[in-house]
Amino acid sequence: MTAVRRVLLPSPRSFCAGVERAIEIVERLLEQHGPPVYVRNQIVHNAQVVAGLEARGAVFVSELDEVPAGALVVFSAHGVAPAVEAEAARRGLDAVDATCPLVAKVHAEAKRAADAGDTVVLIGHDGHEEVVGTMGVAPAQTVLVETAADVAALRVADERRVTYLSQTTLAVTEVEAIAAALRDRFPHIRGQGAEDICYATSNRQAAVAAIVDEADLVLVVGSANSSNSNRLVELARTAGVASYLVETAAAVDPAWLDGAATVAVTAGASAPPRLVDEVVAMIAGLGPVEVVERAVAEETQEFLLPQRLRGT
Numbered sequence: 001m002t003a004v005r006r007v008l009l010p011s012p013r014s015f016c017a018g019v020e021r022a023i024e025i026v027e028r029l030l031e032q033h034g035p036p037v038y039v040r041n042q043i044v045h046n047a048q049v050v051a052g053l054e055a056r057g058a059v060f061v062s063e064l065d066e067v068p069a070g071a072l073v074v075f076s077a078h079g080v081a082p083a084v085e086a087e088a089a090r091r092g093l094d095a096v097d098a099t100c101p102l103v104a105k106v107h108a109e110a111k112r113a114a115d116a117g118d119t120v121v122l123i124g125h126d127g128h129e130e131v132v133g134t135m136g137v138a139p140a141q142t143v144l145v146e147t148a149a150d151v152a153a154l155r156v157a158d159e160r161r162v163t164y165l166s167q168t169t170l171a172v173t174e175v176e177a178i179a180a181a182l183r184d185r186f187p188h189i190r191g192q193g194a195e196d197i198c199y200a201t202s203n204r205q206a207a208v209a210a211i212v213d214e215a216d217l218v219l220v221v222g223s224a225n226s227s228n229s230n231r232l233v234e235l236a237r238t239a240g241v242a243s244y245l246v247e248t249a250a251a252v253d254p255a256w257l258d259g260a261a262t263v264a265v266t267a268g269a270s271a272p273p274r275l276v277d278e279v280v281a282m283i284a285g286l287g288p289v290e291v292v293e294r295a296v297a298e299e300t301q302e303f304l305l306p307q308r309l310r311g312t
């Protein structure tokens with residue numbers, strides 16, 4: 001077995017501002033109100049984060065009917081359809097919205113376009129919670145495309161009245177290709193290329209792209225349902241480099257490290273930084289390594305907490 005000599009840490013990696021805000025909302029509510037604090041769906045797509053909050057008294061549910069009448073419920077960072085907000089109000093729930101402001105921005109764009117009479121073409125992955133929420137803004141006027149091939153089959157009410165938007169956590173290159181196919185098909189379409197992809201997703205992709213040619217192996221820390229984490233694995237594999245998604249250091253198969261002199265370790269936006277540290281420590285435990293940070297951007301983005309939690 002060839003010992004790893006170098007660990008590259010592409011930066012930015014790990015938590016983004018939207019994930020930090022969502023976790024802080026649940027933590028502060030637990031401190032203020034004590035358990036239980038109900039959370040609709042995983043607050044962020046990371047099993048370790050969810051388990052940590054569960055241990056402190058958060059109760060994760062799939063549907064609002066699992067929340068007792070009048071109880072406190074948090075909507076996850078991925079956002080919810082307006083019908084879910086209405087249902088919470090109808091049941092008298094005390095709802096706190098942890099939707100990432102960048103997802104909320106896409107919801108606002110969908111509403112604006114639909115109110116203006118456009119068909120909204122959403123580029124996204126069917127069934128992803130963010131997509132379910134965004135489709136729910138104007139369900140009668142929104143259609144989903146997952147691939148450039150889907151574009152040919154699209155039917156819209158008026159080809160001159162179409163706007164496209166995208167899920168925030170897709171691959172920049174993939175969205176650009178689908179947007180190009182949409183512009184070919186609908187020359188009057190409105191939309192902004194890959195601009196709906198959030199800064200955190202695009203920065204993490206750029207950071208991996210910048211080092212992938214130097215790496216023999218790219219390990220991405222993240223949960224299996226984390227969209228932006230999966231895109232990082234795909235990016236590395238597309239570049240011809242072996243890459244695996246790992247939940248924790250325990251999931252790293254030592255056989256992957258055979259012959260890998262340079263290993264890059266990154267993490268999706270929902271994965272805690274300590275899990276990256278643990279993967280690096282696991283590799284360092286196999287023999288001496290040089291650990292090298294490689295930054296392509298500095299992230300200074302912060303999002304305000306909901307008004308009721310500020311200054312608490």
Ligand code: SF4
Nearest residue numbers: 016018019100168198
């Ligand atoms: S990945 Fe992007 S959209 Fe999702 S929570 Fe983070 S900043 Fe917001």
